[in-house]
Amino acid sequence: MGTNVSMYITNIATNPAGQFSGPMVVSMRPIKRDQIVRAVQVTSRFPATHGAPVHIGDPAAIGIRDIAAPDFGDAVKIYPDEEPVFWACGVTPQAVALNCKPSLMMTHAPGMMFITDQRDAEYAVL
Template sequence: MEKIRCGEMTSPTSGHAGGFTQANLVILKKDLAFEFLLFSQRNPKSCPVLDVSEAGSSVARKFAPEADLRMDVPKYHIYRDGKFAREVMDITEYWQDDMVAFLLGCSFTFEEALIANGIGMRHNDEGCNVPMYKTNIQTEPAGIFHGPMVVSMRPIPKDHVVRAVQVTSRFPDVHGAPIHIGDPAFIGISDLDEPDYGDAVSINENEVPVFWACGVTPQSVAMESKPELMITHAPGHMFITDVRNERLGVI
């Protein structure tokens, strides 16, 4: 956390802080907080809620009581009226007294369990961010919030796919089991080499693309729903909590 706060670590967080739960971040003004909470409850695969701050508080009391959500994420994205405005490393100047922060489960959390079961993470092997794609799967709307689901993709050897499903299904608080296996066109993805977020990775002949619901979905939703202001983590640059992975699943 200290390296992130002082700006020494600005890279994607997959593979870092082994054993500790990572989380997606969404920050909204209080007048939209209930609608987003309802949206998350209706879309638990994409937006599994781990913690919600008090209005005006930048502290996630359950998951990282000593952290400050305004400066302890490697990179943040600012969205205004549905448009990406800028990327920053500190959001102190954007913070308002009526803001509410949501921590949502992140699939980086179950990657350690996959690796322990002999399933490698290609994005870590290739030193890049996990690929993420908008799909043709529409989320269940709530209030102003609506839009397409985003998924993350990991190439899995064909003879390990069943095991990958079994392992990740033990982690429902961090997206759980995959939402699709195989043909990307079935969920509206035309080209795996052109992710909407993150980086493309290689897929070998003996592998199949496996897709998990992704906590970048709120960023896609922001572009559709156009809230006046939404602050999120930059895709792949997560908030690292104080909670051990074992609390969220069985490794």
């Protein structure tokens, strides 16, 4: 697609930790309806990374007003045979930082995540 993943600030609260609190940010990928169960099965094996989706379906249910206008990243087309599927996103700390305004914060750029020499199987729980 040549785009960065769509990311949205939600109405899902994170668990506060000291001064840090704020909304969860989710990434969204449209998934063909007949592949959603498999996507959940595959991703739920890796709770130490993004894990299973936090929401499937109606974006309004998690506070997203306009699926075509992501807060971060690029909008993607959702075809009639697809459903929006949402995962917890590593951009959540940036949303939390907007609330607590730390004097210094180091983070990542969307799509430029952690790199390791560990294999996926080392993170799997099943």
